[in-house]
Amino acid sequence: MAAQQQQRRNFRERKDCLNEYTDEELIRRYRLDSNGIRFVEDLVRDDIRSGSMRNHAMTAKQKLLLTLRFLATGKMQLCNGDDMGLSQSSVSRAIASTLQSLTRQEIVGRFIKFPMQPEQIRRNQEQFYQIAGFPGIVGAVDGTHVQIIAPKDNENEYVNRHHYHSINVQVVFNANYHIIDIVAKWPGSTHDSRILNESGLRQLFENHLIPVQTHLLGDSGYASHRWLLTPFLRPELGPQTNYNRAHRRTRSLVERGIGQLKRRFYVLHGEIRMSPRKTCQVITACAVLHNICKDRHIPLPEEDNLVGENIDDNDAVENQNVINPGAAAHQNGTLYRRQFANTHF
Structure with a gap:
């Protein structure tokens, strides 16, 4: 008793x-x-x-x-x-x-949705165009690393180019800082370009499930495609320079979006002391909750000790070697980018 x-x-x-x-x-x-x-x-x-x-x-x-x-x-x-x-x-x-x-599929699918209908796509394109006059953009893509404790299995695969263990997360934002696609499953050593090449997002575009004249914006860590527009590394004066200027202003949205996500959920800033599988659940749950906050107009917390908008470290290494999915596809994308710049800028 x-x-x-x-x-x-x-x-x-x-x-x-x-x-x-x-x-x-x-x-x-x-x-x-x-x-x-x-x-x-x-x-x-x-x-x-x-x-x-x-x-x-x-x-x-x-x-x-x-x-x-x-x-x-x-x-x-x-x-x-x-x-x-x-x-x-x-x-x-x-x-x-x-x-x-x-992170159940039905919840993730409800709150993180890539636009497929023409009206949805057109709305995204109009909102992106208002930023810097860059036409035809449905989303901006980038990768960001989330640090983890050294895993027990395949430890070396998780060491990224900055020499710490991480999950490399691919994320796509629309012009309102909503996450419209996220891939959180790859070890930190995986290149951004490979993650995109093996994603369902690429299949949507290459299987023509997304209308033509619809594009993603990405940095120079990605290969150029007819559906993925990257900056010119050595732009010529005129349309290419104008293209790069508008590209940079427009694509900066994904960097700010990643910053907002990590500011809202500070767990993504430090070392997550969980297994890779559970860490990926953490990342996906944060993305779902971020979109719920956006849908409900819940502001970011106002705390001086929180890290502000993040400029992701991928920008510092834009000239890294690209894992090319195929020389012909890359060349086709490069030629398309030149034509696109000459037509619109």
Whole structure:
């Protein structure tokens, strides 16, 4: 009996964070306001609700808040800072189950969608054109590295060109900083160009499932294609210089988009101490939640200690060797780029 009484005293009353904090405080802690948290809770509740009938079993809301706190801070030990009175193992299990739910195919497909309909594509093109007069753009693509702890298996494959272990993530943004495509599965040593060449995105374009005169923008780490426009490395005066200037201004959107994503979810800035598979779930969950925040007009947190808009390190190495998918395809893309610049600039 005494042991049971002692066990009861170990439980602390868990805060009702949604009623205790203002929306501004919730965004600072969890990156979502109260309505946004309830919206996401509705998405994952059936997956993550506890099957236990114990008095102190975690609710779906509590599991979600723990996960949001982890994604916002990147520090597992801070997830218990809201007086939920939980063990570290309970925190870890709650986060794992919530990440599993947030990255279900139906949820990812609902919130991260590449535009396929002509009206959707035309809207994207018009919005990109307003930036610097660059026509025909549906999205801007880039890669970004997310640091991980050295994995147990195939450790060398995860060492990137900056000599740390990472996942190399391909991400495509539209002109409103929505993520319209993400690939989070490749080891850090994998070249950006290979990730794109082996992606479903390339198949959409090359199988003519995307209308002609529709393009992505990418840096010089990618090979030129009729659907992927990259800058001229040695531009001639006139149309090519004008093309490069508009290209640079327009493509900078993806760099700012990556910066916003990493600012919103600080877990993506530090070393994630999880397996590569779970790290990829973290990245994808952050992308889903980022788009939910955009859809619901939830602002970025205003914190002086957060890193601002990120200029990704890929720009510093644009002249890196490209893994060419085929000389003929690359030459065709280069000729198309010259014609495109002469026609539009």
